[in-house]
Amino acid sequence: xxxxxxxxxxxxxxxxxxxxxxxxxxxxxxxxxxxxxxxxxxxxxxxxxxxxxxxxxxxxxxxxxxxxxxxxxxxxxxxxxxxxxxxxxxxxxxxxxxxxxxxxxxxxxxxxxxxxxxxxxxxxxxxxxxxxxxxxxxxxxxxxxxxxxxxxxxxxxxxxxxxxxxxxxxxxxxxxxxxxxxxxxxxxxxxxxxxxxxxxxxxxxxxxxxxxxxxxxxxxxxxxxxxxxxxxxxxxxxxxxxxxxxxxxxxxxxxxxxxxxxxxxxxxxxxxxxxxxxxxxxxxxxxxxxxxxxxxxxxxxxxxxxxxxxxxxxxxxxxxxxxxxxxxxxxxxxxxxxxxxxxxxxxxxxxxxxxxxxxxxxxxxxxxxxxxxxxxxxxxxxxxxxxx
Numbered sequence: 001x002x003x004x005x006x007x008x009x010x011x012x013x014x015x016x017x018x019x020x021x022x023x024x025x026x027x028x029x030x031x032x033x034x035x036x037x038x039x040x041x042x043x044x045x046x047x048x049x050x051x052x053x054x055x056x057x058x059x060x061x062x063x064x065x066x067x068x069x070x071x072x073x074x075x076x077x078x079x080x081x082x083x084x085x086x087x088x089x090x091x092x093x094x095x096x097x098x099x100x101x102x103x104x105x106x107x108x109x110x111x112x113x114x115x116x117x118x119x120x121x122x123x124x125x126x127x128x129x130x131x132x133x134x135x136x137x138x139x140x141x142x143x144x145x146x147x148x149x150x151x152x153x154x155x156x157x158x159x160x161x162x163x164x165x166x167x168x169x170x171x172x173x174x175x176x177x178x179x180x181x182x183x184x185x186x187x188x189x190x191x192x193x194x195x196x197x198x199x200x201x202x203x204x205x206x207x208x209x210x211x212x213x214x215x216x217x218x219x220x221x222x223x224x225x226x227x228x229x230x231x232x233x234x235x236x237x238x239x240x241x242x243x244x245x246x247x248x249x250x251x252x253x254x255x256x257x258x259x260x261x262x263x264x265x266x267x268x269x270x271x272x273x274x275x276x277x278x279x280x281x282x283x284x285x286x287x288x289x290x291x292x293x294x295x296x297x298x299x300x301x302x303x304x305x306x307x308x309x310x311x312x313x314x315x316x317x318x319x320x321x322x323x324x325x326x327x328x329x330x331x332x333x334x335x336x337x338x339x340x341x342x343x344x345x346x347x348x349x350x351x352x353x354x355x356x357x358x359x360x361x362x363x364x365x366x367x368x369x370x371x372x373x374x375x376x377x378x379x380x381x382x383x384x385x386x387x388x
Contacts, residue, residue, distance in 0.1 A: 027326075060214060060227060064363075067210045068315050069363045074203045075321060075340055076197055084193045093185040095179060102175045112165045211363045228287055231318040236377070239332070241328055242311045242324065259306055259331040264307045266354060266386045269335055269371050270298040277382040291334065291372030291377040298367045301342075302335055303358040305386065306348040313345050319370060320361025325349065336370035337362050 177202060218224050276293035304325055311332075312324035319336035323343065326332055339359025360367045373380040 029238050032385075060218060063210055063214045063217070067207065067214065067363055068317075070203055070207045070210060072315055073322060074207060075320060075359075076201065077200045077203065077363070079340060081193065081196050082188055084196060085170060086188050088193065090187060091182055091189065092294060095182050095186065096174055098182065102172060102179070105175065109165065109168045109172065112168060126380070143221050162164055175371075211365065214363060224283075225286065228282070230267045232287075232290075234317055238312070238316065239324075239374070242326075259327040259329060262306060263385050265388070267303065267331075268294070268382075268386045269302050269305055270294055270296050270300055270358065270369050272300075272369070274383075275368055278379075278383060291370055292382050294369045296337060296358040296367060296369055298357075298359060301354045301359040302338065302358060302369060303352050304355050305333055306351045308333070310343050310345055310347045310349060310355070313343055314346075315361070318362055320364065321356065321359065322362075323355050325355075330372040334370070334372040334374070336372075337364050337368060339367075 009307045032313045119372055272294040274292050275295050276289050278292055280289045308327040310323040318323040320343055321338040323335040338356040340357045358367055358369050373382050
């Protein structure tokens with residue numbers, strides 16, 4: 001009986017081991033299946049995040065396009081307002097000159113009247129001695145001749161005065177007519193100015209709304225870092241494009257006047273407090289300022305820091321109305337957030353020449369000038385290149 005009992009126990013052990021061996025692949029398969037499901041879920045989430053980012057970027061791009069249209073239109077209307085204002089001042093100056101001219105003619109008229117009245121009084125006084133009596137009373141021929149000459153001169157002088165008086169009156173009427181026409185034109189210009197100003201203010205209000213919408217959306221979607229890096233990439237693409245389209249190089253004729261030799265002696269594009277310094281940390285920890293932000297009043301004139309050729313003068317994302325000047329030996333200077341561009345692409349400029357006016361384009365909330373110096377792809381600290 002003992003051997004049979006051992007056989008039964010032995011058989012049970014091997015049966016258990018056999019069953020366990022069969023269960024291990026099932027457990028392994030189940031674990032692999034769970035890992036695959038997790039991986040699939042992660043991949044699905046990544047696709048969802050990418051789609052969300054793409055959608056967010058698309059939305060921001062649409063808002064940026066609207067902002068660009070708005071700021072370009074605002075700049076155009078501002079230029080029109082300046083031109084109208086200039087015309088109004090010119091018309092007012094012309095009107096003042098016409099009024100002074102009218103006053104001068106009025107004085108001449110008063111003088112002519114006084115002279116004519118004096119002549120009439122004189123004639124009245126000698127009226128009792130008529131022309132023929134004077135002739136008959138003369139004793140000799142020379143007196144007769146003088147009398148005739150006096151009367152001829154008197155008649156001629158009186159006739160001349162009357163003609164001059166008539167001419168003066170005609171001139172005053174002409175001036176008055178011109179004043180009326182100029183006044184009407186001035187009133188029309190002032191009405192046009194009011195309308196343009198209203199449009200300008202309306203566009204500025206819409207612009208603020210776009211900026212708030214953009215900033216709010218970026219914050220909600222958490223894509224600020226992504227967009228800042230995208231802006232840097234876009235600027236890099238633009239600079240590469242400008243480099244590839246360069247027709248001729250700007251070379252300095254004398255080594256001592258090369259851009260690099262001017263380090264520490266270049267003028268600043270505008271005077272003002274540095275709101276952001278080169279290399280300072282941005283709100284997003286991994287990014288730094290590659291240029292400087294200079295505080296200035298709206299409309300302040302921006303100067304080129306050195307001679308060169310303008311290779312870009314247009315609106316550009318994040319920089320607004322931007323001017324890029326190419327100097328010799330691959331040096332570039334950038335001037336952003338302008339209100340108005342005074343030069344166009346292809347223009348050559350000298351150091352100190354006015355190229356733009358300060359603004360807040362590019363979605364800025366306050367007026368300031370963004371200024372950057374580059375040597376090829378490398379950014380340089382403007383504080384080391386411009387005068388202290």
